[in-house]
Amino acid sequence: MKLWKKLALGSVVAISAISLTACSNNSNSNESKSSNKQLTLWVDTARVSWYKGVVKDFEKEHPNIKVKVTQNPNGSANAKTDVAKDPSKAADVFGVPNDQLGQMTDSGYINPLSPTDTKEIKKNSVPEAYKGVEWKGKLYAYPYSEQAQTVYYDKSKLSPEDVKSWKTMTSKGVVATDFTNAYVMWPVMFSAGTKLFGNSGEDVKGSTMDSQNGVNAMKWYAEQKNNKGVMQTSNALNQLKKGNAQAILDGPWNAANIKKILGKNLGVAPYPTIEVGGKTAQMEAFLGIECFAVNSHTSNAKNAAILAKYLSNKENQLIVHKNAGEIPVNKAAQNTAEVKNDPVAKAVIQMAQPGYSVLQPKLPQMSIFWNDSAPLISGAYDGKIKPSQYKSKLAKLQKKISKEE
Numbered sequence: 001m002k003l004w005k006k007l008a009l010g011s012v013v014a015i016s017a018i019s020l021t022a023c024s025n026n027s028n029s030n031e032s033k034s035s036n037k038q039l040t041l042w043v044d045t046a047r048v049s050w051y052k053g054v055v056k057d058f059e060k061e062h063p064n065i066k067v068k069v070t071q072n073p074n075g076s077a078n079a080k081t082d083v084a085k086d087p088s089k090a091a092d093v094f095g096v097p098n099d100q101l102g103q104m105t106d107s108g109y110i111n112p113l114s115p116t117d118t119k120e121i122k123k124n125s126v127p128e129a130y131k132g133v134e135w136k137g138k139l140y141a142y143p144y145s146e147q148a149q150t151v152y153y154d155k156s157k158l159s160p161e162d163v164k165s166w167k168t169m170t171s172k173g174v175v176a177t178d179f180t181n182a183y184v185m186w187p188v189m190f191s192a193g194t195k196l197f198g199n200s201g202e203d204v205k206g207s208t209m210d211s212q213n214g215v216n217a218m219k220w221y222a223e224q225k226n227n228k229g230v231m232q233t234s235n236a237l238n239q240l241k242k243g244n245a246q247a248i249l250d251g252p253w254n255a256a257n258i259k260k261i262l263g264k265n266l267g268v269a270p271y272p273t274i275e276v277g278g279k280t281a282q283m284e285a286f287l288g289i290e291c292f293a294v295n296s297h298t299s300n301a302k303n304a305a306i307l308a309k310y311l312s313n314k315e316n317q318l319i320v321h322k323n324a325g326e327i328p329v330n331k332a333a334q335n336t337a338e339v340k341n342d343p344v345a346k347a348v349i350q351m352a353q354p355g356y357s358v359l360q361p362k363l364p365q366m367s368i369f370w371n372d373s374a375p376l377i378s379g380a381y382d383g384k385i386k387p388s389q390y391k392s393k394l395a396k397l398q399k400k401i402s403k404e405e
Helices: 010-025 045-061 076-085 098-106 115-124 127-132 166-172 188-192 212-224 236-242 252-265 301-311 314-324 343-351 366-382 387-401
Strands: 039-043 067-071 093-097 142-147 150-154 175-177 230-232 247-250 266-269 273-276 279-282 285-294 357-359
Touching (some): 039 045, 039 076, 045 314, 076 098, 093 301, 115 301, 127 357, 142 301, 142 314, 150 343, 166 175, 175 236, 188 279, 236 252, 247 252, 252 266, 285 301
Parallel strands (some): 039 067, 039 093, 175 230, 175 247
Antiparallel strands (some): 150 247, 273 279
């Protein structure tokens, strides 16, 4: 999961003001413009080849719409940055993670979906999917997969019972993870009882890490430094491959590689429970929703919406599952044999439930959060931040991300 950086370009602000006004005045603007001009679709580099096949089928169904498939300049994780460089030259439809939707909406890069598409998404998708693409009461993208980290482990070294508890798992084996990565480790804060932008994830002043619960999470990070069953690494996959670790925390995007490493000994499970603040709590993760968005600056809005809708239908969600291992959010797709029989999908679907994960907030302030939260976690872990500083450091972060932009 790549972290994205905050934009501070005056030209972007100017464009945003004009686009946002248009957006607010037209709740159905994704269907307001159409032409016969060829559409451009941005997807991640590794997906270009097989998405060309998907688009070929699309063009058979829609012979009057032509589509060019090309790679996101810097990957879908950086879609917001790439579109911001020049929205008029960006793709008509592009892949984007849900945590960028708030800033893209407020900057005028994307418009709300039509009432018809909104209704279909809510009817056919699991709740966390449409909530993930919802911003201020409206849907702004077409969800097609959900991502949450799980525990991957060597079944010849650890049992399903062992991995239910962090204490047991790390006493019987070594877990490799990364305390410099906020996406991976911040959710321990949720387990400790803190909120990030409130219950909704949209309340700018709703964060509560400046609390004893936040301090308890910082203490947990620090305790792992002396836990012989915990390995700090930026490449957990390599440590699993070398046999130095028997378990890792990772997402479905790496499932294929992990299967190659562990083979018949592949074990997958939801996160374990942890001891934090003197209480046993479920270890949580961030829940991300992958989606396709329509560029508000396209001259082919109607056709672009047709394409985005097609790319996110049941059949194509299953194609993504087959080729990339990502977990569908379409309810019917989740009930197919290929998904039900996939142990990774089973674990991720469990992790997507309330109490196991928290949807990545979509507020623009998330760019500040990603940049500033990671040093707090790693600082507590490696001891550079002392216990006496925990509260003040958390207060500084909370104050910074609580400012209106």
